[in-house]
Amino acid sequence: MATVELMFSALPAHVRTARLVATAIARRTGVEESLLDEVRLAVGEACSRAVEAHRAHCPGEPIRIELKDDSGRFEVTVSDQAPSDEIKQEQPLDLGMLSDSFMSGFGIAVIAGLADDVEVFPSPKGMRIRMSWPAANGHPS
Template sequence: MTVRFAFTPAAAYVRAARLVAADVAAHAGVATGLLDEVRQAVGEACTRAVLRHRDRGLEDLVRVEFSIGDRFIAKITDNAQDLRARSSGRIGAGVGGGDARANDHDAIEEDTLSEEITLIVLGGLVEDLVVTGPDGNGGTTVSMSWPLPGSGSATDH
């Protein structure tokens, strides 16, 4: 079974994504002790996607997919191009406005640090975390999974 939806990149909708994640995970049979982890991890990943869209001025929808098989899998996908890739030509171009280039570099470093911190938090929450991308559209996908009863890999932490 797969549940897919998308939402406007606004913080107000992250809570709804968290609630849907917890509900679908509970129906899938994720252990009760892991439901808060699912809710928090999906919230962090969705917040990351919303911020990536906001920082790049994108109105594209954030995509969410929950699938149930051997494990409960949550995927959150943004369309935000990597800032380093988008700005690399501008930073190293040597075109006038040295202060602007320095400010761009500082903003990129701050954004990268913020994303790294979010991924560290996610790594602490979720045993099975994979971040892929940027893809053909320039976005990234955060994939997380949790064991289901009878999957043979049910480790509760």
């Protein structure tokens, strides 16, 4: 299957659409049914994080998602254009420190827990999150 690209403005309402598209293409690409919930959640987390970052830094700029079948893997890359220096939160849990800023780090933690393979590329020009899952069934028509 050829690469599918999706661009959407930084509105929370569009995140659900992005989830639905990613899940549909994952299914078509041959990702196992048991993994589709993980794809849906991980893509939703990446898009939610991007929307929040754009709303804070560049609300007029679009967010880009690339979905492709790459050598038997379903690969999703979510790219934003908001400057980022976020790091993964790995401290032990304490309710007192669960501030809103701490919770914003949960999105990437959730993605890391869900995707089979994840790479996060933060930069001053935006963050790129690439994640992939096995697509064992090859190329359904």
